[in-house]
Amino acid sequence: MAKCTAQAFIFSGRPDPTWFVGNQHSRRLEAMWNQLESLDTPQSSTRKLGYSGVSITYPSNIEYFAFEMYVQKKVGNRYEWRRDEDRDFERYLLSTAPQGYIPNEIIDSLM
Amino acid sequence: MYSDETKLRITIDIFSGRENPTIEYSGKHLDEICERLSLKRSFRTRELGLPPIPTLGYRGLMIEQHGTLSIKELPRAFRLASGAAFGLEMSYQIADEDFEDFVCGSVPKELPINDLRKEIAQYKELVDFWNQYRWRNGIIKTIENKCKCAPIYEPDWWNVSSRQGYNNCYNYATNYRSNTYAQPGRASGAMYNNLNCVEVKAGAIADELIDSPSSDNKCPEVGHLVALVVWPNVDYHWYRKGKNGQWSHKMGGTPVTNLDNSGNTINDPRNADRGSYSDFCTFMIVKHGHIMIN
The missing domain is CATH 3.90.1720 (endopeptidase fold (from Nostoc punctiforme))
Structure with a gap:
């Protein structure tokens, strides 16, 4: 069965970390998305040096991107945004990364 | 009167693959040259100058001072074509509008004079054409690149x-x-x-x-x-x-x-x-x- 792939956008020189996300976690994330409040206005972030968000792509090519209190869902060319004020979605997705993939200071900054 | 330590290098900007030919003047030759290159009239902001894109073939002269002593009456480096000088934040008509023809008398042998004169004449026609039909933006003044050998921001x-x-x-x-x-x-x-x-x-x-x-x-x-x-x-x-x-x-x-x-x-x-x-x-x-x- 095809797996979900996550990527954290962190580095500049080294390749960004990517990892597979198991079914249990990917289903949990979809449930979390369903609980989030919808946002009417498009959200975006400017890439800076250092951590700039994390994404997960499902085998269906649905992609979620989480950063700074919002989560973006992309289906084909359609986008939807939801508020994630406590950054729970983002933090949970990052927690699925194997140990050592994400620098501790990034994890700590989201606590 | 200029000493031999005052030097002017004139590069004929003509080639694409080969190196452009250069001519050096120093000392007593510079009196006449400086007089020919002296300012006759500054261009007004709205006056037109060189075509905004480079062309194959003759594109003018590049004139640079490179001696240990400088010529105060001239910019350190500037481009000259069709009797007009363009440099860093400056542009003017020179005293001798036929200066390029004057330079023809000193070109290296590998560049036939008649060919060069023909190229100069063709370039003047091009400049006139651009001024009349294409270019509406005023004088393009040469802007000195701070890092000449660096890549552009693209x-x-x-x-x-x-x-x-x-x-x-x-x-x-x-x-x-x-x-x-x-x-x-x-x-x-x-x-x-x-x-x-x-x-x-x-x-x-x-x-x-x-x-x-x-x-x-x-x-x-x-x-x-x-x-x-x-x-x-x-x-x-x-x-x-x-x-x-x-x-x-x-x-x-x-x-x-x-x-x-x-x-x-x-x-x-x-x-x-x-x-x-x-x-x-x-x-x-x-x-x-x-x-x-x-």
């Missing part, structure tokens, strides 16, 4: 799907599109093991970048300047200084930008907002054609 070229995600900060800073997300030292089997200034710099040196810690943000005479910074034990990042003297960078597979983490343009990476990339390691020089990265 984010659009890098920020396309076939290149953006496959080239990182190192690719961009060295202006070398390998599409391999290049790592310092990998091309020469000397890739870093630890993410610190010493090892990443060593990898870059193995790729033939030149360590230049005392560059102090100044453009090198040859090649262009880059800067290495490190997020200790985590990652590294590179910046490059462009032709206009400003710095730009590319964070991993993301688009090229000339802004730092605070949204400010980057005059000096040592002072830029670099987030967690706290260690400024060094400046290095990239000589085009010398490096190989992978």
